[in-house]
Amino acid sequence: MHFEYPWVLSAVLVFLFCEKWCPLRLDLLYFPNIDNIAGSRAGTSLLQALKWMVITGSLIALASPVTTKEAAPSYALGRDMVLIIDASRSMDETFSIVTRENKFETLKKILESFIQKRKSDRLGLVVFGEFAYVASPVTFDHRMLAKMIPFLEVGMAGERTAINDAVAMAANLLKSSDAKTKVAVLLTDGRNTAGKIPLPVVEKLLKQYGIKLYTIGVGRPGDYDPKLLSELAKTTGGRFFSASDAGMLKEVYDTIDRLEPSKVKQQPVIETTYLFSYPLFVAAMSLLAYLLILNRSEV
Structure with missing residues (x-):
């Protein structure tokens, strides 16, 4: 397996940088019980895990993981x-x-x-x-x-x-x-x-x-x-x-x-299988779980 666009994976550095240097400032939002909500979020490791599953799953899908297999064509039109x-x-x-x-x-x-x-x-x-x-x-x-x-x-x-x-x-x-x-x-x-x-x-x-x-x-x-x-x-x-x-x-x-020789040089056929749907599915499910838990914690 390899990635068609491996450079996309480097975007994870941006998210790591923002995680450390660009924290969400919930204390600037004005609505009742903000301190309790912020505290519950900060202590929820599950939300953190789901968030990073969304990020990594999306980046892997965008990098387009593929598998290739070389096969000889059945016929060569010569x-x-x-x-x-x-x-x-x-x-x-x-x-x-x-x-x-x-x-x-x-x-x-x-x-x-x-x-x-x-x-x-x-x-x-x-x-x-x-x-x-x-x-x-x-x-x-x-x-x-x-x-x-x-x-x-x-x-x-x-x-x-x-x-x-x-x-x-x-x-x-x-x-x-x-x-x-x-x-x-x-x-x-x-x-x-x-x-x-x-x-x-x-x-x-x-x-x-x-x-x-x-x-x-x-x-x-x-x-x-x-x-x-x-x-x-x-x-x-x-x-x-x-x-x-x-x-x-x-x-x-x-x-x-x-x-009129019948032998024709056959160019190999490369069969490509795209696997982006799997990490994309994981990212989508993680995002739904993240939003569900987040909404319940805010009720």
């Missing part, structure tokens, strides 16, 4: 990231000859691992096919987000691919973010064959909201549009990656994890 994943019908193609997994099932396993690494970030999820929708807003609840991934299925957002609409929706998720860094990661294995939002509008949104976009083309180079993905990434200061198998795809997400 980076908001939206994962944009293609769930169109083409993602149902086999990606691994060994495991017979399609591209989408492989992606879901990699995403679960990626989400677990982003401990200090808020993460969001946009799923798209023929249309785009928000599967999860940006959140610190990574556990909920990871549990959602297994329930995603190919074709749940339509058969075709609306890349521009998906990126625009991610930009809309991040536009009101006050994070230091805003990042979106787009994965697709197709070309922009659906949607209504033109590319210039998407690029304008990304620049306007200060969003860095990483793009990933999955599958054979002819399946997706490397020119579009490269342009989107370059416009925002991000990077374009290509992945033709599961190993390359995992390496891409590992690279993005290194390029």
